[in-house]
Amino acid sequence: MAAPRMPRVKLGSQGFEVSKLGFGCMGLTGAYNEPLPDEVGISVIKHAFTQGITFFDTADVYGANHANEILVGKALKELPREKIQLATKFGVEHIDFSNFQFRIKGTPEYVRSCCEASLKRLGVEYIDLYYQHRVDTSVPIEDTVGELKKLVQEGKIKYIGLSEASPDTIRRAHAVHPITALQIEWSLWTRDSEEEIMPLCRELGIGIVPYSPIGRGFFGGRGVSETLPPESSLKSHPRFKAENLEKNKRIYEGIEGLAKKHKCSPAQLALAWVLHQGNDVVPIPGTTKITNLDQNVRALAVKLSNEELKEISEMVPIDEVAGDRYFDKLDKIGWRVANTPPKNYGIST
Structure with missing residues (x-):
């Protein structure tokens, strides 16, 4: 199966155009396994660009000492900036990355300081899409987005995102x-946003950017x-723990069977399923x-x-689906949808 020509789509209703498939950079600096050497990570980003991917996603909290943004910044120096749509995030204060110790923070002062620091690390004059990584429920969302609005007016960011x-937070923001x-x-095994959040995004003209569309590699x-x-951190992920994984393997086997019918891999079928959810969806x-x-x-084909x-x-x-979708330690600090309790499927460990 040959690689198709990369289509372009509008993300949201403000005119932001991106490649239909984006690239999540988090894993390049050791989210699930050991970090890659810089030159290898840069080569992966550059190769993605040659395949038509122009939408790259990072965050100030990815990697020890902001390593991911620094790596992406190095890669950007070797790519035409005007053809790149760069997304990064603020809102998670990094305390101890290796032990999942973070603090959610959304004060206006913190918003501005994070943006300035990201601009410097990335080596750019503006950020195309700036997300609030997680919602700080102790700060009115109006205050956080109010400061982001000022950053748009100053030309430091072009578009605002939430994660x-x-x-209720989406409407107020x-x-x-x-x-x-x-x-x-x-993804195929994480669909709890379909009932309320997806229709709301479509009502308001907000684009949808799915992360982990292949189930953290499960599919x-x-x-x-x-x-x-x-060394994989997934060993402590609820869905990859032994009892749950044994149960989830049956799901994989079912998708594997369908993938053979479509003459593609299970990962491609899982990703194609997400890609088919609408032109406003960019995984x-x-x-x-x-x-x-x-x-x-090639999943685009x-x-x-x-x-x-x-x-x-x-x-x-x-x-x-056996197991929750997030690490227990991250749930305790509000890592999932704000004000939404966890949903435990199947065996809980």
Whole structure:
């Protein structure tokens, strides 16, 4: 299957145009495994660009000592800035990355200081899309977005985004300044945003940016056809723990069977399912391997009818997914949708 020409889509209703497939840079500096050497990480980003991906996602909290933004900044120096749509995030104060120790913070002063620091690390004059990474429920969202609005007016950022925000927060934020995109976990085995949040985004003209669209690699065989390396943080992820993983393997096997019918890999089928959810949906799968990156791009060539999309959805009954979608330690600091309690599927460990 040859790589298709990368389509371009409008993200949100303010005119922000991006590649239909984005690239999540988080894993390049050691989110799930060991960090890559800078030169390797830069080569992956550059290769993504040659495949037509122009929408790159990072955050100030990714990697020890802001390593991810620094790496992306180095890569940008070797790419035409005017052709790149750069997204980064603020709102999570980094205390101890290795032990999941963070603090959610959204004061206006913190917003501005984070933006200035990210601009410097990235080596750019403006950020295309600036997300509030997680919502600080102790600060009115109107205050946080009010400061972001000032940054737009000053030309330091072009568009405003939210991540893992509740419906009420989204409405209130959008009333202060148009929100261009909402980033949220969305994949075949994480669909709890479909009932309220997706319709709200479409009502308000907010683009949807799914992260972990391949289930943190699960639909690529991570933990199933390939063993998790000893240092992988996924070993403590609820859905990858032994009892839950055994149950979830049956879901993988079902998708694997459908993938054979479509002459693609399970990862490509899972990603194609997300890509088919609408022209306002731009997933940002990440990888550390160029071969996987190329396979992700080829998922754009997988065409699915409405009947086939329904068949794929039904192959992954949400109430049969074992384990919650987030690490327990992150849940305690409000890492999921603000004010939304966790949903535990199947076996809880």
